[in-house]
Amino acid sequence: MQSGKSAAQTVATVKPLQIRGRTFTAxxxxxxxxxxxxxxxxxxxxxxxxxxxxxxxxxxxxxxxxxxxxxxxxxxxxxxxxxxxxxxxxxxxxxxxxxxxxxxxxxxxxxPGGRDAALERVSRQGSRPEPAPAAAAKEPANRMVTQPVRSGQTVFADRGDLVIVGSVSSGAEVIAAGNIHIYGRLRGRALAGVNGDASARIFCHALDAELLAIAGLYRTSENLGPDTPRHHVQVYLEGEVLRIEALA
The missing domain is CATH 3.30.70.260 (ACT domain)
Structure with a gap:
């Protein structure tokens, strides 16, 4: 009888649900x-x-x-x-x-209206107007960002390589037509070769990515096993397989 009473008490203390706050990127x-x-x-x-x-x-x-x-x-x-x-x-x-x-x-x-994280290439408020097309210098193909990429932000280099001097937080995206170089920890999503360049690669100091993609082929965090290299790695395509290996 005592054990039955104990079981009933245990059942009574179990909460049928929990409500918790959560933030996410939209x-x-x-x-x-x-x-x-x-x-x-x-x-x-x-x-x-x-x-x-x-x-x-x-x-x-x-x-x-x-x-x-x-x-x-x-x-x-x-x-x-x-x-x-x-x-x-x-x-x-x-x-x-x-x-x-x-x-x-x-x-x-x-x-209500919120504050957006930029999705475009790099237009900054307060910057000078672009010169007339006839006199305009060509925009550099590669892009460098010298600060961490925070959750909710997207950085896009649509014509060349992307260099991040810092880490990429969970919930952030870095996207490039060419290679992606991250001098820090990659926790978010990295998509290289988005215009179809299968020779593009992703390099990072520390790998803890939510998603890795090159030329449309991708792997998610669920596909990164315990044997996956995590420090000073490169990601590249070999045929139809996305490879992750430590740099020598």
Whole structure:
């Protein structure tokens, strides 16, 4: 009888659920005007540049500069089109009260506007205007970042190599058309050769990556076994296999 009472007490103390706070990175899609044919053509061109980065990525639609989209069916249609392109839409931000009501009826949550982490190449606020194209110097093909890449940030070198002098945090992405050199720890995602360069490589001082990809072939953290080299490594393609080896 005592053991039965003890078991009952144990069952009674087990919590049926737990609620905990959690932060995560989401992509904000800013609409300018209406989501017409030109919008979807531009979106598909952007998605095709780095398909792995956007694959099933959580996404919020920023409506601050959007036109229309006040009816639930408009948002239902837009969300369906985005999900068809493997974007996991879950809400809107910076919408009007009418858009917030429409979002609720469409099964989307409504968020206040947030602060975005840059996805573009390197445009900095306060920088001087670009000179006229005829007199403009060619932009360097390679890009160097001399500070750590924080969670939620994306750094993109779309024409050459990317050099990070620092670490790449979990939840951050570094993407390059060429090679990626990380003089620090890689905890986030690194995608090299995104335009199809199978000779591209990833180099890092310490490897703890969420995802590694070269020319569309990738490995996730779940595929990195206990025997995987973790310090001073290079990642490269050998045929259709992504290799990870320690540098000599």
């Amino acid at each position: 992509i904000a899609l800013h609409l300018s005007g209406r989501p017409d044919r030109a919008f979807f053509e531009a979106l598909e061109a952007r998605l095709n540049q780095t398909p792995l980065f956007f694959d099933n990525a959580p996404l919020v639609i920023d409506l601050e500069q959007a036109q229309g989209l006040d009816a639930p069916q408009d948002l239902v249609h837009l969300a369906a089109e985005l999900r068809r392109r493997k974007l996991s839409v879950f809400g809107i931000q910076s919408g009007t009260p009418a858009q917030a009501r429409a979002a609720a009826e469409a099964g989307l949550i409504s968020l």
